[in-house]
Amino acid sequence: MIALSLAEIATVLGGDLRLAGPATAETIVDGIVDTDSREMGPGSIFVAKPGAETDGHRFVGAAREAGAALAIVEHVVDEDIPQIVVADAVTALADLAREVVARVRAAGDLRIVGITGSNGKTTTKNFLARILSDEGETVAPIKSYNNEVGAPVTMLRVTHGTRFLVSEFGADAPGSIARLAGLVHPDVAVVLMVGMAHAGGFGGIEATAKAKSELVSAATSSGTAVLNVDDFRVAAMSELATSRGMSVVGFGQSDAADIRAHDVEVTASGTTCVVEAGGERIPLRLQVLGAHHVGNALAAIAAARVLGVSTADAVARLETVEIAERWRMQPLGNDRVRIINDAYNASPDSMAAALRTLAQITGQDERTVAVLGAMSELGETAGEEHDRIGLLAVRLNIQRIVVVGPEARRLFISAISEGSWDSEAVFFPDQDAAFEYLRTELRDGDRVLVKSSNSVGLRHLGDRLGELFS
Known part of the structure; x- marks a missing residue:
């Protein structure tokens, strides 16, 4: 995280700062921010999130022993560590993420990509992070950190040296993506597909499509929507994007795609295709198994092109990815x-x-x-x-x-x-x-x-x- 004083953080959160030990209101912290006390290190911030099975307030002491310099709590804990008391720890986590990203964005050249879809988010995130990491410091979620805790925790890893933030947005209910993406307003909004995953929680596939479109609505109006034209529900989001003044880039295997794949072949050693973009035709050999990952690769290539990476460079970097993620093919x-x-x-x-x-x-x-x-x-x-x-x-x-x-x-x-x-x-x-x-x-x-x-x-x-x- 960027360096902030305890007083600045308390102001951002609207919380009550309780000092302890040698700390003063001007004490600076710049370590990681997390809800897991096991992740704490020197100068870190522990967010004591209440949970269904356990309560983070029980681990404030463990966080302090691991080096945490601040605890964000919902009630004062009897531990010798500065604490900021807030009404809701998860809301405070989101508020801090919003402020930190806004400061980094205002001071530098941070570009933000948001990714959502019923399937393929984590693979696409990993593909894109691999491409962008050769361009500059890139922050992307660990595993599937895409919920109300994981997304802000990832955002809070940005520093003034970060050039790209890749955020993955999942949804457990209507409004989830709007709330998370609204913390950072991505420059590039990638929508992969609308499927039956979690449809039970949304009331059907059309409601799922509306939830995924929240990412397009939350993106900057000067940004770009990267949409899967092979999925008619996703392709229809282009109307929403253009109505907001956004550019649209389509990917897929149909003739309507700006970034297109053809000659897809799947073998035991990987997946091959030819990528066609901007008049170029470039062979791609993914080590990752499965024809469905071609779409994820195209989405990553399309987003990277919006951010200034050539198709050839994007393809070459994708070919170095050995697996999408542990437990994924x-x-x-x-x-x-x-x-x-x-x-x-x-x-x-x-x-x-x-x-x-x-x-x-x-x-x-x-x-x-x-x-x-x-x-x-x-x-x-x-x-x-x-x-x-x-x-x-x-x-x-x-x-x-x-x-x-x-x-x-x-x-x-x-x-x-x-x-x-x-x-x-x-x-x-x-x-x-x-x-x-x-x-x-x-x-x-x-x-x-x-x-x-x-x-x-x-x-x-x-x-x-x-x-x-x-």
């Missing part, structure tokens, strides 16, 4: 038994894309094995969406369908009903039972996909299988 195992651990998250769209990738990368003499868990947050559509994935797995001729957990049992029943008989589809109530089956069932030539929503935790099963066959 992550290759594990060995050449005999290859595990693809893609169980950090799952939606109907990403589940279908992962199954298609599994079918595409498996050779004629190899066997496809899909280890599948539940997709969460689908609301009243959950049953039919699990049915659809079960049907798709059978129609793609996935040779072993291993369903794990009671929440995914309907997927198993659907596969059986579609014709996956004679032990082609099996069900296990938990990960341990599935692991015991797989450790003896898997054989040379197997290509294994592990896929579920994060809350189901099959990523840990994928790690176990990867270690077993390493």
Whole structure:
């Protein structure tokens, strides 16, 4: 974070500064800001966020011992550390992020990119951060820091030397993206897709589309909207963008795209295509598995071009990315038994894309094995969406369908009903039972996909299988 005095921070937050030890109101702090006391270091700021399972106020002492110079609290804690008492710690975190980014922006050349979409946010963020990091200091979220805590924590990592801030915006309800993106008003607003992920929490896919469009509304009016023209709901956001005076850049595989991919091919060693932009045609070879990542790459290239990076440079840098992120199409195992651990998250769209990738990368003499868990947050559509994935797995001729957990049992029943008989589809109530089956069932030539929503935790099963066959 940029250097601020305790008094300045208290003023920004509208809080009550309580001094302790040798600190004065003019004491400067410039360390990281976080809600996790384990992340604290010298000069850092600990935000004591109350939670459903624990209360951050219990860890103020641990934060002080780790070097924290300030605690932002909702009530005074009996610890020898300066404290700023606020009404709401999460709101205070957002207020501090807004102020710090505004000061850096006013003093220098900071450019801000916001990314949202039902799928692909983290991969696109990582792709773009890789491209921009060669241009100057780039701040981007760790993992999927895209909520009311993670997004401001990331923003607060900017300094006066930061040239690019890449923010990832998730949404758990209408208004979430508007609130988070409104903290920084991005120069570039990237919308990837509108899908069924979290649709249960929004009341349907049209409400989801409206929520994603909040990023375009929150961007600067002189900025650029980077939109997926292959998704008609995203493409329709161009009208909103132009009505605000923004420029629009479209990406995708259709002829309407400004940044376009064609000749897409997926193999076990990566994904290739030809990128066409501004009259140039440049081959791209991604080490990341899956045709669906081509769209994420195009989005990153498009955003980078808006920020002044050439297509050739963007492509060259993307080709160095080995994996999108841990637990996202992550290759594990060995050449005999290859595990693809893609169980950090799952939606109907990403589940279908992962199954298609599994079918595409498996050779004629190899066997496809899909280890599948539940997709969460689908609301009243959950049953039919699990049915659809079960049907798709059978129609793609996935040779072993291993369903794990009671929440995914309907997927198993659907596969059986579609014709996956004679032990082609099996069900296990938990990960341990599935692991015991797989450790003896898997054989040379197997290509294994592990896929579920994060809350189901099959990523840990994928790690176990990867270690077993390493």
